[in-house]
Amino acid sequence: MNETAERVRIVDVEVLSDDWYVLKKTTFDFQRADGTWQRQSRETYDRGNGATLLLYDPDRRTVVLTRQFRLPVFVNGHDGMLIEAPAGLLEAASPEMRIRAEVEEETGYRVHDVRKVFEAYMSPGSVTEKLYFFVAQYDPASKVSRGGGVAGEGEDIEVLEYPIADALAMVRRGEIVDGKTIMLLQYAALELFAR
Template structure:
């Protein structure tokens, strides 16, 4: 058990929504660094953990990304069409199993060897989700389908193959705004495509 667990006492948990995912309001007592207890209340959105992967070709210096409509970005003033790395929720599968399936569904590429590079909480102030980040090499022979996602899940995904330098320029111009994608592109620039 971690030492922080002794500093948290749950007082009340209310389920505010259990529709798409679970939104809870939790009241708890937290023991501060000075030893005093403070009552706090937080809302958490639990959608499960996820995985994402950057497909890259080190010989041609290219990456495979997707473009799809994201309603939350749309209601925040964006056109909603976000360029991203393939990703999905684990849904009780291992991160490695799930990301292989997601990559094939979204991009049409079948990857055998995936390498986990790190894990991260993407929005820890309110979302419980932890994302597992992977990379995998690809080539034209690994494409077994057209991709595009699963229609029954509302997916309508465009597959993009870009030079890494173009993708990094798109980040700088604000054309790529998805956090997980920016993290993986920066990782690629630092570790996968070094001169």
């Protein structure tokens, strides 16, 4: 059993929104390290768990990324056109199965051997989502369609290919600002393309 479970007493859960995903306000008592109990309340946004993957070609030293419009970053001062590693919500599928399908939908590349490299909570102060991070090799022959996402889901995705050195330079210049993508590119620099 989780040791922390004995230190948390849920008092009330209120659903604030159940439109796109579920936003809840939870009131709870938390037992502090000194043994005293403190009443707190937090909002959590539950959108389910997801998976992301970096396509890499070790021979040509390239990676495949995508660019698409993201409203949340747009309203926070970015132009909204975010460069990212392909990703998607699990929607009751296993992380491995979901990321294979998502990569093909978004990039047009069919991958078979995906390798999980780690898991991470991306915004644990308010979002429940855990991401499963994968890598997979690709080559020009593994391109089976144009990609671009599913128009019916509002996706209009541009497929990009960069030398790994250029992608890392784009992180340094602030052109790639997506957290999951930066994590995967740094992993690639340390593990996949290390000389």
